[in-house]
Amino acid sequence: MNTPHVTIIGAGLGGLTLARVLHLHGIPATVYEAEPAPTARTQGGMLDIHDYNGQLAIEAAGLMDEFRGIVLHGRQAMRILASDGTVLLDKPDDGTGGRPEVQRGDLRRILLDSLPGDTVQWGRKAVGTRSLGDGHHEVTFADGGTITTSLLVGADGAWSRVRPLLSDATPEYTGMSYVETYLFDVDTRHPAAARAVGSGSMAAPATGGKGIQAHREKGETIHTYVVLREPLEWFAAIDFADGAAAAARIAQEFDGWAPELTALITDGDVAPLLRPIFTLPLGHKWERVPGVTLLGDAAHLLTPNGEGANSAMYDGAELGKAIAAHPGDIETALTQYEEAMFPRSVEFGSIGAELHDLDGDDAAAGLIKLFTENGD
Numbered sequence: 001m002n003t004p005h006v007t008i009i010g011a012g013l014g015g016l017t018l019a020r021v022l023h024l025h026g027i028p029a030t031v032y033e034a035e036p037a038p039t040a041r042t043q044g045g046m047l048d049i050h051d052y053n054g055q056l057a058i059e060a061a062g063l064m065d066e067f068r069g070i071v072l073h074g075r076q077a078m079r080i081l082a083s084d085g086t087v088l089l090d091k092p093d094d095g096t097g098g099r100p101e102v103q104r105g106d107l108r109r110i111l112l113d114s115l116p117g118d119t120v121q122w123g124r125k126a127v128g129t130r131s132l133g134d135g136h137h138e139v140t141f142a143d144g145g146t147i148t149t150s151l152l153v154g155a156d157g158a159w160s161r162v163r164p165l166l167s168d169a170t171p172e173y174t175g176m177s178y179v180e181t182y183l184f185d186v187d188t189r190h191p192a193a194a195r196a197v198g199s200g201s202m203a204a205p206a207t208g209g210k211g212i213q214a215h216r217e218k219g220e221t222i223h224t225y226v227v228l229r230e231p232l233e234w235f236a237a238i239d240f241a242d243g244a245a246a247a248a249r250i251a252q253e254f255d256g257w258a259p260e261l262t263a264l265i266t267d268g269d270v271a272p273l274l275r276p277i278f279t280l281p282l283g284h285k286w287e288r289v290p291g292v293t294l295l296g297d298a299a300h301l302l303t304p305n306g307e308g309a310n311s312a313m314y315d316g317a318e319l320g321k322a323i324a325a326h327p328g329d330i331e332t333a334l335t336q337y338e339e340a341m342f343p344r345s346v347e348f349g350s351i352g353a354e355l356h357d358l359d360g361d362d363a364a365a366g367l368i369k370l371f372t373e374n375g376d
């Protein structure tokens with residue numbers, strides 16, 4: 001028996017890694033992606049790719065050389081600042097860390113470039129899925145089209161349309177939101193903020209679980225996540241369409257902080273973007289349902305801890321290898337994949353959990369411990 005054509009919903013890092021590993025094993029797959037084109041949205045954000053999950057996935061995808069070509073050298077540097085700007089930790093990137101930083105968009109591009117041109121169908125948003133029995137499923141798209149498949153993989157992120165075939169779980173608001181800002185040409189236009197952030201990442205935690213985290217991205221861009229713990233209604237009262245007013249309101253929460261830190265909020269070159277953080281319960285799992293599975297955020301949406309994209313890629317690689325290892329026996333492949341993935345998602349999802357509930361000085365001390373003891 002041959003391995004069936006694999007239907008993947010979602011061309012994020014997880015879905016594309018799966019498609020690539022399948023391709024290396026000669027197994028055909030089609031990825032249906034809601035976005036109209038690869039360039040439809042800035043893929044924003046820098047990701048550190050870990051040697052215990054993300055890099056193993058890249059290796060399985062046969063893309064290590066391409067990966068080395070997109071690594072942003074020097075970006076593993078880490079600074080921890082107090083709210084008054086005092087530098088509590090300044091750890092340079094000495095090139096020995098196991099977490100090279102890349103732009104998410106660059107990583108997605110090398111995966112896309114490694115696939116046959118017709119693998120991804122853009123502008124195909126799945127709006128419904130239903131079981132046809134006997135391990136077969138139907139997917140309906142927003143354009144009215146439908147497909148049927150005997151091997152369906154939900155790689156469609158937090159709000160997966162495939163997940164309901166397996167589980168009733170839906171993401172819940174964590175009580176925490178990020179507000180993202182971007183500063184461009186920082187060395188010339190925002191030098192004080194550029195010095196505060198340094199050449200890699202900077203974290204300035206505070207009481208109440210709030211704080212400011214920033215990364216120096218490709219070129220002279222600083223991308224900031226302002227972390228706030230407020231109910232959704234609190235954010236709804238802020239008019240994010242009025243960028244300057246929204247930035248000023250968010251900065252009020254950091255009244256008295258060093259100006260080079262509040263500048264990361266008030267001097268943004270684009271309007272601040274609200275990103276409420278939702279999660280699935282840690283340990284989310286389901287009973288085996290023939291012909292369908294999930295990977296990445298669709299399976300285990302985590303509180304951001306630097307593991308989500310790494311985990312999604314690792315899932316994609318592991319699922320691809322499991323399918324290739326069991327030609328003609330998809331159920332064994334999916335069972336083995338899920339049996340390993342469920343405990344792994346708890347393991348990766350728990351990393352850094354001890355930091356989530358720490359406040360101010362304790363959070364700073366916890367971060368310093370993390371970055372000095374782990375050696376990376």
Ligand SMILES: Cc1cc2nc3c(=O)[nH]c(=O)nc-3n(C[C@H](O)[C@H](O)[C@H](O)COP(=O)(O)OP(=O)(O)OC[C@H]3O[C@@H](n4cnc5c(N)ncnc54)[C@H](O)[C@@H]3O)c2cc1C
Pocket residue numbers: 009010011012013014015032033034035045046047048124125126127155156157158159160161178225275295296297298304305306307308309310311312
């Ligand atoms: C603010 C923030 C910062 C983060 N920082 C990090 C970090 O530093 N390191 C890290 O490892 N992780 C990080 N994460 C987590 C990481 O972004 C996710 O875990 C990761 O992107 C999950 O990958 P995925 O492929 O499962 O899903 P996604 O990246 O969400 O990809 C899903 C894809 O499916 C498509 N799609 C969605 N719905 C449909 C549909 N109905 N039909 C068709 N296509 C659909 C989407 O357009 C998308 O292309 C962060 C998350 C947040 C919110």
